[in-house]
Ligand SMILES: C[C@@]1(CC(=O)O)C2=NC(=C\c3[nH]c(c(CCC(=O)O)c3CC(=O)O)Cc3[nH]c(c(CC(=O)O)c3CCC(=O)O)/C=C3\N/C(=C\2)[C@@H](CCC(=O)O)[C@]3(C)CC(=O)O)/[C@H]1CCC(=O)O
């Protein structure tokens with residue numbers, strides 16, 4: 652059973668061996684996480700070419716050699732040649748994170764199907780049982796958690812930061828966190844106004860308690 656984590660790979664060095672369809676899909680996910688990407692492959696898809704032209708990654712036009720992995724924190728082996736992918740696996744150091752597109756057993760991490768909605772990330776993994784099912788589940792959940800939900804999550808983040816700075820009573824904080832996470836709060840829609848109302852009520856409560 653895998654141990655799920657959210658990796659902070661912003662500005663970290665990632666090497667992708669192979670520049671085909673699978674590499675391109677992984678690269679899109681890596682770019683969203685702001686990784687610093689080098690692609691090593693004799694040929695690359697037109698999509699990867701565009702990313703290179705836009706300065707989003709570095710392409711080293713060559714076949715794989717072990718020294719390509721130097722300084723990489725994360726390695727993706729996605730060539731269409733099993734022997735090459737295996738050579739990448741062998742060349743990786745035990746402390747490097749490595750994903751081999753055609754060999755889940757030798758990978759020390761798998762890439763899940765992902766939904767991003769503002770600060771919300773949903774990752775789906777079937778542990779190598781069926782990437783197609785992971786994709787299906789992603790599509791189902793995408794309908795449930797739409798863009799509006801993402802805006803709500805980002806609003807919650809702003810509120811949370813505000814509450815942490817300004818509300819020092821622990822009990823009151825808890826009350827507020829619970830109230831803004833309530834489904835009825837989200838469904839009311841006008842979150843700013845709702846939040847202000849909520850704050851007024853909590854402060855009123857404070858005054859009332861003091862008077863008692
Ligand atoms: C989720 C996703 C993320 C991503 O890649 O970004 C992902 N694969 C996706 C799609 C997909 N992959 C494949 C097909 C063709 C249909 C099919 O074969 O079923 C499709 C569907 C399509 O392309 O439409 C073929 C395939 N995949 C792997 C093998 C090798 C093997 O299992 O041995 C083979 C056979 C290759 C061959 O033919 O030899 C292996 C892996 N693929 C994984 C992830 C990891 C396990 C995740 C899990 O179990 O949940 C793992 C173990 C390693 C890894 O790559 O990290 C992405 C969906 C993204 C999305 O749409 O949201």
Ligand SMILES: NC(=O)c1ccc[n+]([C@@H]2O[C@H](COP(=O)([O-])OP(=O)(O)OC[C@H]3O[C@@H](n4cnc5c(N)ncnc54)[C@H](O)[C@@H]3O)[C@@H](O)[C@H]2O)c1
Pocket residue numbers: 668669670671672673674691692693694695696713714715729730731732733735751752753782
């Ligand atoms: N994990 C997954 O999600 C998944 C999905 C589908 C397929 N696969 C597997 O992924 C692999 C790649 O599939 P694809 O459709 O992207 O292939 P592809 O044919 O589109 O691309 C292959 C790439 O590998 C490069 N390459 C070949 N030899 C190389 C070498 N010696 N050094 C560096 N680069 C080299 C080619 O230049 C090309 O860019 C296949 O083995 C397939 O079985 C994995």
